[in-house]
Amino acid sequence: MxxxxxxxxxxxxxxxxxxxxxxxxxxxxxxxxxxxxxxxxxxxxxxxxxxxxxxxxxxxxxxxxxxxxxxxxxxxxxxxxxxxxxxxxxxxxxxxxxxxxxxxxxxxxxxxxxxxxxxxxxxxxxxxxxxxxxxxxxxxxxxxxxAGFRDAHRTVRFLHELDVPSLRSHAGLLAAQPDRDGLRALFTTWITLPEHYLREVLPEVLDACVRHLREGGEFAMECRTALELGEAYPNDAGVLASLLLNRVVxxxxxxxxxxxxxxxxxxxxxxxxxxxxxxxxxxxxxxxxxxxxxxxxxxLDFTCGDMRVLTGEARDANLTVYRTPAEEFELSRVDWSPERSGGVGLDSSGPQIVLCTKGRVRLSARSRVDGAANGSVREGGELELGRGESVWLAASDPPVVARPVDPSVEGSVQLFRAAMGTAG
Incomplete structure (x- = not known):
């Protein structure tokens, strides 16, 4: 390591x-x-x-x-x-x-x-x-x-609430077919609008968003998004496209x-x-x-609906894994507190990168690598990581156990591990 x-x-x-x-x-x-x-x-x-x-x-x-x-x-x-x-x-x-x-x-x-x-x-x-x-x-x-296209029926309601005159015919494309095909038709129309048309329609859209916010409408976060993007990127078709997407916090x-x-x-x-x-x-x-x-x-995938938020799969009291279909990667998170301060094994048949994001963590190799004259394991087989520090674990390195240096410090101790995916 x-x-x-x-x-x-x-x-x-x-x-x-x-x-x-x-x-x-x-x-x-x-x-x-x-x-x-x-x-x-x-x-x-x-x-x-x-x-x-x-x-x-x-x-x-x-x-x-x-x-x-x-x-x-x-x-x-x-x-x-x-x-x-x-x-x-x-x-x-x-x-x-x-x-x-x-x-x-x-x-x-x-x-x-x-x-x-x-x-x-x-x-x-x-x-x-x-x-x-x-x-x-x-x-x-x-x-x-x-991230991802919002449920088409909800977007129809949003566009109806905004009621931008120059977009009524466009919004009708989705109202007539509130599914992925209708989203494709509407998105394609908006993303290919000529700049002179965008210069006319975007101010109307942003004015409608301001009205919606003043009236306390249900799409306040979506309207704030459009206003923020409209200020940063005037006359950009991406501002219109944002009206179709999930706002995720x-x-x-x-x-x-x-x-x-x-x-x-x-x-x-x-x-x-x-x-x-x-x-x-x-x-x-x-x-x-x-x-x-x-x-x-x-x-583009025009499948629509809520964007799934992952909280991770708990493997034990300290280890959380974010499972995805990706073959290329898997992300894990390890958290310690005074009540949960035990060691966590970072075993893998492939390469790993470990990043400390809170506190200090001690990584201990269970044995030395044969012929480790290149220094791939530090003296004594241990290495400490502070906040912001990261380490490379080669596939040939011995198994490593991670422990907090001092779990009683204010706040938790935390690290993240990147490894190859287990899906596929």
């Missing part, structure tokens, strides 16, 4: 406080910090900190020692690639409205773009790699998101899983995101980046 040094991504929508505070750095940060990446993504791989003070890229280590680091189960399925990426995501402003392809769609799209000769780093590239990108976001603070420890085809946008808050190690994103609004509406419509 080895400590990691991880990259911070400074996107404009990020927070100046959340990641800096987690890492114990001065607050506020000099610029927005959006994501802390833990893994072997080629764009910003984590670095392993060796006892002699040297560092090695996790990405390069997987190339030279794939079986030792990843295990045969992982390499048989994913080759020399770590299939998941773990992120701390800190949003002070909304992210783009987007969806991700299925494995089959990604493979076909990648092959087509490769055959066309389009550079993999081209801004108009939809498929820089041939893999799916399912995601799970688990809230560390209150976390707001748009997660409390710490709650999560949502975003499968292929799910239209979503993270709005604000800090969460722990685990996702397949892929860059395939199809955007449709709330962004200055490339938008390919035709391709997005090809991959």
């Amino acid at each position: 080895e400590l990691l040094r991880n990259a911070v991504r400074p996107y404009a929508w990020g927070s100046r406080t959340a990641i800096a505070d987690l890492l114990g750095r001065p607050v506020p940060a000099p610029h927005p910090e959006a994501e802390l990446w833990m893994g072997a993504h080629p764009g910003d791989p984590s670095r392993l900190l060796r006892p002699d003070g040297s560092e090695v890229s996790l990405l390069s280590l997987l190339d030279t020692e794939p079986t030792r680091q990843l295990g045969s189960e992982c390499t048989d399925r994913w080759g020399n690639r770590l299939p998941f990426l773990l992120k701390v995501l800190a949003a002070d402003e909304p992210l783009s409205l987007q969806a991700h392809p299925s494995a089959e769609q990604a493979a076909a799209g990648f092959a087509s773009e490769e055959a066309s000769g389009l550079a993999r780093n081209a801004p108009e590239r939809n498929y820089p790699d041939p893999t799916a990108k399912p995601e799970l976001i688990c809230a560390l603070t209150e976390f707001h998101a748009l 997660l409390q710490p420890g709650e999560a949502i899983f975003l499968p292929a085809g799910n239209l979503h946008a993270y709005l604000r808050g800090t969460g722990l995101e685990i996702l397949a190690n892929s860059d395939n994103i199809l955007r449709c609004g709330l962004t200055p980046k490339y938008v390919d509406v035709a391709e997005l419509l090809r991959v």
